[in-house]
Amino acid sequence: MIELDPKIPTGPLEKKWQHFKEHAKLVNPANKRKFRVIVVGSGLAGASAAATLAEQGYNVDCFCFQDSPRRAHSIAAQGGINAAKNYQNDGDSVWRLFYDTLKGGDFRAREANVHRLAEVSRNIIDQCVAQGVPFAREYGGQLANRSFGGAQVSRTFYARGQTGQQLLLGAYASLSHQIKSGRVKMHTHSEMLDLVVVDGHAKGIIVRNLLTGELTRHAADTVMLATGGYSNLYYLSTNARGCNTTAIWRAYKRGALFANPCYTQIHPTCIPVAGDFQSKLTLMSESLRNDGRVWVPKKKGDQRAPQDIPEEERDYYLERKYPAYGNLAPRDISSRSAKEVCDEGRGVGPGGLGVYLDFKDAIARLGKKGVEERYGNLFEMYENITGENAYERPMRIFPALHYTMGGLWVDYHLMSNLPGLYVLGEANFSDHGANRLGASALMQGLADGYFIVPYTLGEYLSTQFGNKVTTDSPEFEEAEAAVRGRMNRLLEVRGTVSSEQFHRELGTLLWEKCGMARSRESLLEALTEIPKIRERFWNEVGVPGTGSSFNQALEAAGRVADFFELGELLCRDALTREESCGGHFRVEYQLPDGEALRNDDQFNCVHAWQYQGEGKEPTLIKEPLNYEFVHPATRNYKH
Amino acid sequence: MNFHLRIWRQDHEKVKGFFEEIEAVNIPADASFLEMLDMVNNRLIEKQKVPVAFESDCREGICGTCSMVINGIPQGPGRGAACQVYMRSFCDGETITVEPYRAASFPIIKDLVTNRKAYDRIVQAGGFISEHTGGAPDASATLIGKHEADRAMDAAACIGCGACAAACPNSSAMLFVGAKVTHLALLPQGQPERKERALNMVRAMDEEGFGNCSNYYACEAVCPANISASVIATLNREYVAAACRSVAE
Numbered sequence: 059m060i061e062l063d064p065k066i067p068t069g070p071l072e073k074k075w076q077h078f079k080e081h082a083k084l085v086n087p088a089n090k091r092k093f094r095v096i097v098v099g100s101g102l103a104g105a106s107a108a109a110t111l112a113e114q115g116y117n118v119d120c121f122c123f124q125d126s127p128r129r130a131h132s133i134a135a136q137g138g139i140n141a142a143k144n145y146q147n148d149g150d151s152v153w154r155l156f157y158d159t160l161k162g163g164d165f166r167a168r169e170a171n172v173h174r175l176a177e178v179s180r181n182i183i184d185q186c187v188a189q190g191v192p193f194a195r196e197y198g199g200q201l202a203n204r205s206f207g208g209a210q211v212s213r214t215f216y217a218r219g220q221t222g223q224q225l226l227l228g229a230y231a232s233l234s235h236q237i238k239s240g241r242v243k244m245h246t247h248s249e250m251l252d253l254v255v256v257d258g259h260a261k262g263i264i265v266r267n268l269l270t271g272e273l274t275r276h277a278a279d280t281v282m283l284a285t286g287g288y289s290n291l292y293y294l295s296t297n298a299r300g301c302n303t304t305a306i307w308r309a310y311k312r313g314a315l316f317a318n319p320c321y322t323q324i325h326p327t328c329i330p331v332a333g334d335f336q337s338k339l340t341l342m343s344e345s346l347r348n349d350g351r352v353w354v355p356k357k358k359g360d361q362r363a364p365q366d367i368p369e370e371e372r373d374y375y376l377e378r379k380y381p382a383y384g385n386l387a388p389r390d391i392s393s394r395s396a397k398e399v400c401d402e403g404r405g406v407g408p409g410g411l412g413v414y415l416d417f418k419d420a421i422a423r424l425g426k427k428g429v430e431e432r433y434g435n436l437f438e439m440y441e442n443i444t445g446e447n448a449y450e451r452p453m454r455i456f457p458a459l460h461y462t463m464g465g466l467w468v469d470y471h472l473m474s475n476l477p478g479l480y481v482l483g484e485a486n487f488s489d490h491g492a493n494r495l496g497a498s499a500l501m502q503g504l505a506d507g508y509f510i511v512p513y514t515l516g517e518y519l520s521t522q523f524g525n526k527v528t529t530d531s532p533e534f535e536e537a538e539a540a541v542r543g544r545m546n547r548l549l550e551v552r553g554t555v556s557s558e559q560f561h562r563e564l565g566t567l568l569w570e571k572c573g574m575a576r577s578r579e580s581l582l583e584a585l586t587e588i589p590k591i592r593e594r595f596w597n598e599v600g601v602p603g604t605g606s607s608f609n610q611a612l613e614a615a616g617r618v619a620d621f622f623e624l625g626e627l628l629c630r631d632a633l634t635r636e637e638s639c640g641g642h643f644r645v646e647y648q649l650p651d652g653e654a655l656r657n658d659d660q661f662n663c664v665h666a667w668q669y670q671g672e673g674k675e676p677t678l679i680k681e682p683l684n685y686e687f688v689h690p691a692t693r694n695y696k697h
Numbered sequence: 698m699n700f701h702l703r704i705w706r707q708d709h710e711k712v713k714g715f716f717e718e719i720e721a722v723n724i725p726a727d728a729s730f731l732e733m734l735d736m737v738n739n740r741l742i743e744k745q746k747v748p749v750a751f752e753s754d755c756r757e758g759i760c761g762t763c764s765m766v767i768n769g770i771p772q773g774p775g776r777g778a779a780c781q782v783y784m785r786s787f788c789d790g791e792t793i794t795v796e797p798y799r800a801a802s803f804p805i806i807k808d809l810v811t812n813r814k815a816y817d818r819i820v821q822a823g824g825f826i827s828e829h830t831g832g833a834p835d836a837s838a839t840l841i842g843k844h845e846a847d848r849a850m851d852a853a854a855c856i857g858c859g860a861c862a863a864a865c866p867n868s869s870a871m872l873f874v875g876a877k878v879t880h881l882a883l884l885p886q887g888q889p890e891r892k893e894r895a896l897n898m899v900r901a902m903d904e905e906g907f908g909n910c911s912n913y914y915a916c917e918a919v920c921p922a923n924i925s926a927s928v929i930a931t932l933n934r935e936y937v938a939a940a941c942r943s944v945a946e
């Protein structure tokens with residue numbers, strides 16, 4: 059069995075990263091030119107890594123499946139990015155951001171990684187401002203901040219409701235500059251369908267050109283996956299339609315460990331599901347909870363219009379249960395509370411699956427114009443989708459799948475157990491433990507790409523002189539044949555059901571059995587149901603057209619096939635983790651008041667899964683989490 | 698609701714395309730336009746027919762992936778991108794025509810999908826600030842007035858969808874280019890390369906075969922990101938100032 063070495067530097071917490079940087083092996087400029095780096099993904103993590111490494115002198119090949127790197131899913135992030143700048147002079151510090159993130163993650167992340175993240179958060183803002191990111195400003199010209207869930211300070215930087223867009227366009231601009239300079243070769247409309255491992259090292263990928271269907275082989279000295287999260291496993295999520303697990307799933311099947319797949323985040327403020335035609339769920343930024351108040355009627359099945367329900371008959375349940383944080387309680391807690399009140403029959407809107415987010419008081423305080431200035435575009439979006447005006451009646455919101463904390467296992471260098479394979483951004487499991495705080499994903503993606511991997515890469519590459527591989531090796535041959543075989547199998551089914559329909563079925567099952575609340579029973583049910591649906595998929599799926607042309611049905615079917623396999627691993631992980639922590643809530647493990655009951659004696663560890671072959675059970679490998687500097691307290695957002 | 702669709706079908710750039718007539722039946726009013734197309738495609742798959750190719754990703758109006766012309770309007774009726782169009786805004790039984798962008802610089806890939814890489818190449822020509830990762834001064838070192846920051850953000854909101862050039866009788870990309878030039882020209886960080894940026898982006902735009910602006914304002918009318926045509930005036934000013942300066946030098 060593999061021993062997992064997280065490679066955490068020794069020494070005091072605040073000195074670890076500094077010490078690492080001062081002693082890390084470097085590759086000199088002349089030698090950087092001799093190395094080729096593959097970066098899969100052009101979101102915040104991928105674009106920032108590709109641009110920075112090219113700037114340092116490496117030759118970079120960057121891949122994305124969209125028609126332009128600027129369209130990666132990161133573009134859709136709304137609310138903001140955290141940084142411990144303490145510009146507001148409200149008591150923020152690196153330590154506080156570190157502690158909030160660790161606590162928000164229910165003490166299931168590595169101290170050293172999270173501390174490093176908090177440290178470099180400050181450089182990110184400097185970097186982005188230098189790129190021309192138009193962050194919101196005060197009248198005096200200073201950078202503005204807002205508060206986000208799980209924090210008592212204002213440390214979130216934002217660009218209206220389009221922070222992800224502006225940060226990604228900043229990284230995209232840098233990437234474009236490097237493409238122009240010839241140091242990055244950008245491959246758009248290109249989907250990685252397998253990882254090539256040579257002598258135990260990740261040395262290349264197999265790619266399908268989505269426009270022509272052509273399969274190509276790409277060799278390099280190192281491969282970086284920055285391919286985002288897998289929320290779309292649940293079919294309906296706030297993620298872009300194209301988000302999928304294929305890249306990391308292929309790497310898993312080639313030997314990379316998959317860590318904590320059951321840590322999924324369900325966002326409390328999304329527009330509720332309207333019907334079974336729905337293709338995605340739309341997030342209403344968490345920043346709305348700064349000024350909106352969440353409530354449901356006190357009475358069950360109250361059918362009155364919200365404006366007819368008097369103040370004393372409303373239950374502002376977050377303010378009631380968590381007075382210290384109120385409407386800004388962390389996401390997992392807010393989502394679960396919404397589920398509880400709906401389970402009690404107090405939900406509102408169609409099917410009773412919704413709660414109110416009310417701006418009445420905010421409008422009284424700030425005026426309609428004030429609210430419009432802060433959230434105008436979100437209100438517009440809400441009206442466009444639901445046909446309701448949220449200035450006049452409260453929004454209806456409900457939790458939805460949003461983010462996945464789990465991902466490929468990486469050490470402190472962001473390298474997986476497969477040497478040469480780096481994993482960045484949402485695709486790795488590293489920093490958010492069992493729950494991610496708002497505005498921390500953008501921070502992590504950019505930290506990984508701009509400031510971490512450019513320092514850690516030298517440690518590996520400095521050992522790789524003379525280890526060049528070429529694409530005519532048997533490993534490339536075999537990987538390409540495997541990809542072709544899988545594609546042909548899908549094309550040969552010739553069924554009549556679209557992969558989307560199977561995907562929806564899989565997603566609904568997972569949402570019910572392994573969503574906001576999980577039990578041994580529900581997980582065992584899911585584990586018997588998934589293989590049945592999968593079998594039907596492989597017998598009935600319809601993929602018209604050929605493999606050697608632009609074929610979106612084939613792309614979708616390949617991704618859904620991988621989701622089926624991941625779904626099983628996720629349920630298995632959830633079953634094995636017999637405790638409740640962060641986004642993983644097992645109904646058997648809760649305190650009398652319904653709060654999550656962690657079990658630090660047994661589960662204060664990372665669960666990393668190793669693939670054992672088709673039809674075989676994966677092996678569980680544990681990495682203990684050693685808390686040297688903080689004491690993992692029970693999360694308390696009440697006081 | 699039921700709709701009669703006239704959808705452009707074209708296998709690839711080299712063959713001739715045609716309008717196919719497809720009935721979209723039993724469509725919920727709350728479905729989005731793209732969800733309606735999903736339903737149409739699922740039914741085509743049931744009949745083992747090739748589904749209609751169209752691209753989308755975020756389905757929230759921000760990524761700029763979905764590009765199509767609905768009833769003659771690039772990105773469809775109403776404010777926002779094509780993915781933000783809802784079926785309730787059409788009449789029951791209505792005939793709806795759906796076709797790809799028509800602009801020589803956006804060649805057709807398949808059905809409703811066009812190649813918009815020309816916009817990426819224009820950005821590569823100069824739509825950036827040449828900074829170095831790690832070398833930036835503290836973000837609070839330079840103050841930027843709220844008014845300037847807001848105006849920069851207005852221009853930076855462009856989603857790169859290409860509707861501006863698709864709507865323009867001259868296939869001009871000046872709204873897109875003007876938005877980027879304006880965004881960076883308004884910020885102190887954008888000053889050092891201000892001149893080259895305008896010159897290089899305009900040159901790239903010409904090389905890609907986009908036409909000139911003759912003030913139709915069709916771009917502004919369709920732009921899903923509300924980019925104001927005033928950015929075109931800014932672009933002209935920036936370009937002329939830069940060109941004069943380079944002649945003088």
Ligand SMILES: Cc1cc2nc3c(=O)[nH]c(=O)nc-3n(C[C@H](O)[C@H](O)[C@H](O)COP(=O)(O)OP(=O)(O)OC[C@H]3O[C@@H](n4cnc5c(N)ncnc54)[C@H](O)[C@@H]3O)c2cc1C
Nearest residue numbers: 099100101102103123132137138250286483484497499500
């Ligand atoms: C609606 C929404 C709002 C959000 N708001 C916030 C927020 O306010 N603050 C915050 O901190 N976080 C937010 N998040 C989370 C955050 O946006 C994401 O976690 C983050 O952007 C992920 O970035 P990434 O670079 O890891 O991956 P992504 O941006 O998902 O990029 C993945 C890239 O990989 C490529 N790719 C994937 N698979 C393949 C393959 N097989 N072959 C080739 N290329 C591939 C894609 O083309 C893409 O370029 C939000 C998320 C959502 C859904």
Ligand code: SF4
Nearest residue numbers: 855856858859861920
């Ligand atoms: S300016 Fe408007 S129409 Fe043109 S690409 Fe940008 S968002 Fe699209």
Ligand code: FES
Nearest residue numbers: 754756761763780
């Ligand atoms: S799909 Fe992203 S803008 Fe329409």
